[in-house]
Amino acid sequence: MVKVHVSLSTKPYDVTIGPGVRHELGAILEATSVGYQSCVVVTSKELRAQSWFDVDHDDDVTVIEVPEGERAKTFGSLASLCEQFAALQLSRRDVIVAVGGGALTDVAGFAAAVYLRGISVIHIPTTLVGQVDAAIGGKTAINLPSGKNLVGAFHQPVAVLCDSEILESLPDRERQSGFGEVAKCWLLEDRRASALASASLDDLILLSVNLKARIVATDEFESGERALLNYGHTLAHALEVLALAHDPDLLRHGEAVGIGLGFAVRLAHALGRVDELVVANHDEVLAFFKLSLEVPKEFSTSDIIAAMGHDKKAHHDLTFVLPGVNGFEVVRGVNHELVVRVLEEYREAR
């Protein structure tokens, strides 16, 4: 078991990583100086049926269910959660425990952020995406029909438990999606592909959590350095927007990130920022995680470029996080023609 400290000035907390760490929940609840009165678990029916789900064996624990995946990230679920919190007469001395993937911790975290103007939340992320990304850093959100994550709040958890045993029941495609984010972290940490063979899943989770914790601690509200975590995401977000309109099942987020990472390093190379060895290392890392570099044939290059310009994090310009001699940087106003050329070459090479 390893603890990573997220050293925020106002509300620091620990992310505990390792097989079986979900069993630390009781100790964490007891150890808090405030002393929580009661604990309410938010999860889904399907996750509650998993063999590792054992928090409800304690009679004092109330379990609230929300729908699976993105279907939980609605105003309807938010209202239902807050109504149930109120019916249970939860006060600011109580704690919500969110047990689920990124979608679930996003909506449960948001409900915890707004109910009574903020009550404590502990995340037990059950997907790899949740363990290395969504559950850490305090971003919470629900979706609107006009876009994902458009309504939300920053609300830091009081603790996060990343239990690799829970990931054993994860479907392959969800694991694969998580590896897209893990590959991003490995590359942001400037690690060689050759070192991957000796890394365990817990090592990979630890590396990713360490990186995210370090960046979140320097930029809690995403006004600067936190943007570096969007490496590979300019193309990924564009592909996801197009996939949503076409076939929502076409791409998982991490799969899109994998494609975006392979593209971003080629763009950096075309801009003279990195040499071919860096491109080759990216390709090896992505291949290790079995991430495809294939941009879906359904989308034209011009539609992709248009979607990139509308990425809310791109400020209506072509902005990329790119490696270079000074490390990773946010590069704004990248030449459109160059982006088109590199993207076309990237697609033709597959």
Ligand SMILES: NC(=O)c1ccc[n+]([C@@H]2O[C@H](COP(=O)([O-])OP(=O)(O)OC[C@H]3O[C@@H](n4cnc5c(N)ncnc54)[C@H](O)[C@@H]3O)[C@@H](O)[C@H]2O)c1
């Ligand atoms: N807040 C953030 O900083 C942040 C960061 C990244 C992603 N996100 C959000 O996270 C969401 C994606 O999260 P995700 O990739 O974890 O997917 P998800 O939460 O949609 O879960 C995917 C599916 O896997 C199932 N599942 C979860 N854990 C399981 C387990 N252990 N065994 C079997 N099945 C399991 C879920 O029930 C669901 O059907 C998106 O909504 C995204 O916007 C948020």
Ligand SMILES: [Zn+2]
């Ligand atoms: Zn991501």
